Structure formats: C-alpha cells, structure tokens
Amino acid sequence: RKEVEQDPGPFNVPEGATVAFNCTYSNSASQSFFWYRQDCRKEPKLLMSVYSSGNEDGRFTAQLNRASQYISLLIRDSKLSDSATYLCVVKRGNQGGKLIFGQGTELSVKP
Amino acid sequence: GAGVSQSPSNKVTEKGKDVELRCDPISGHTALYWYRQSLGQGLEFLIYFQGNSAPDKSGLPSDRFSAERTGGSVSTLTIQRTQQEDSAVYLCASSITGRGEQYFGPGTRLTVT
Numbered sequence: 769r770k771e772v773e774q775d776p777g778p779f780n781v782p783e784g785a786t787v788a789f790n791c792t793y794s795n796s797a798s799q800s801f802f803w804y805r806q807d808c809r810k811e812p813k814l815l816m817s818v819y820s821s822g823n824e825d826g827r828f829t830a831q832l833n834r835a836s837q838y839i840s841l842l843i844r845d846s847k848l849s850d851s852a853t854y855l856c857v858v859k860r861g862n863q864g865g866k867l868i869f870g871q872g873t874e875l876s877v878k879p
Numbered sequence: 880g881a882g883v884s885q886s887p888s889n890k891v892t893e894k895g896k897d898v899e900l901r902c903d904p905i906s907g908h909t910a911l912y913w914y915r916q917s918l919g920q921g922l923e924f925l926i927y928f929q930g931n932s933a934p935d936k937s938g939l940p941s942d943r944f945s946a947e948r949t950g951g952s953v954s955t956l957t958i959q960r961t962q963q964e965d966s967a968v969y970l971c972a973s974s975i976t977g978r979g980e981q982y983f984g985p986g987t988r989l990t991v992t
Contacts, residue, residue: 770921811970811983812922855922865910865977866935869922 771795772870774856780876785846789873791839791856798868799861801832803841806853806872815841815854846877881905883984885971891990892961900956900987904973911954912974912981913946917967925969928954929977961991 774791781787793801801818816823818830818839829842839856856870884903892898904911913925924938928948939945943961948954958965968988972981 811985813983814980865912865929865974865979865981866924866927866938867912867914867922867981868924869914871921 769794770871771868772856772858774870774873776871776873778874778876780878781846782878783846783848785877786842786844787846787875788843789841789854789856789875791841791870793837793839793856793858793868795858795860795868796837797860798837798858800859801830801839802857802859802867803828803830803839804855804857804869806855808852812855812869843875846875848877848879851875851877883971883973883982885969885984885987887987888985889988889990891992894963894991895960897957897959898961898989900958900969900989902954902956902971902973902984904952904954904971905982906952908973908975908982909951910974910977910979910981911948912972913954913956914970914972915967916970916986920967922970925956927977958989961989963991965989966991 803815804812805815806812818832822831827844831840853872855872886901909930911928916922926946927935943959946956968986970986972983974981
C-alpha cells in the first residue's frame, strides 16, 4: 500500500462544475500537507498548503482531518484551465524537506 | 529571477552506459532535492541536500545512483550502468531552507534503450 493514496481519475467535468478530490495518508508522523498541480509534461507546482483548520484560496478549498488521515481539495466553478493532474503531498516532521507524493488525480474540464 | 534549471532536457542512452544529469537551483536556496517520475510509480524522492549537512540518500534505488552538490549550489545526479527501468523524468527542486516551498525544475527525460 502506498503511503499517500489518491483516486487516479480521470475526472471529466463540465465547466462551472464543482469537483472534489480525496487523499489518504498512512503515516501518522506526517506533519505538513500540500496540493500540487502538474500540467501535462510539466513540472509540479505548489497549488496550496493544507492547514488543520481548513483553508481557502479563491475557488479552491483544502481540508485536513488528522484523525482520519484524510485530505481533500474542492474546486468550485471549474475552468478549462483547471485541467491538470492534482497531486496530494505530505511531509513527515522528522525527515527534513522530503516530499511524499500521491499518484495524482487527473482532472479534465470540458466546455 | 531565474528558476531551477536542469540539463539536458532529454537524454537517450544505451543500456549499460553512465549518465550525468545536472541541476542549477535557485540562487540562495540551501536545500536541493532530486525526485524521479515514471509511469506507474508517480513521483518518488531520491536524495536531499541541506546546506553542509550529510545528504539524505534514503530514496536512492540502488548503488548505481549517486549525487553530489558542489559548493552548495549545482548538483549532479549520476546513474551508472543504466538499465531500462531507469527510464523516467528526473526532477530537481530547491527551497530556501528544508522547510520552505519547493520549486521544481523542468526535469530531464531519460530514456534507456
């Protein structure tokens, strides 16, 4: 079993839809949590960090449930430009800066 | 300013040959990471350099893989006696410290034939 698990998708949604991605992690030592975005054949880029109280950045909302070891990302009013792979990422508190990536969830937003 | 750069962008090599991949981190970033991304495996950590500390090599898949970071800046990842399963995109990232946001380079696509 992988340390960070995501539904690979693809998620095919129409413009304007709301879509939610889920992620679970298995190592309770994980202390920092992120969502990265990766466009086709490009490098990953940080979308947002995920905080215990939940956080929002425009159309994007991230939630963390430490008890269930579960992270989510909600995208509202999806745009064509949101089409990408979304990577759930964790960092353990005792392992420096090493990031542990999920397999990614592919999103395709259609007109 | 300039981001993380990597060279070459693509490398095709024959099985058994050695390859060197280069990473230039963002100026002033003390932490440097190597990851690789292959089909079916996702992104996996290889090695991490932080300042003058001993590198974290826990992700290197075999002793054919090694990396060094000279002068706290440029890093080279070397793969000896390449195998077909080494084919992947090798990504380098840097951050201001080991706790900061990691900025990724565009990667080197390695194909071993």
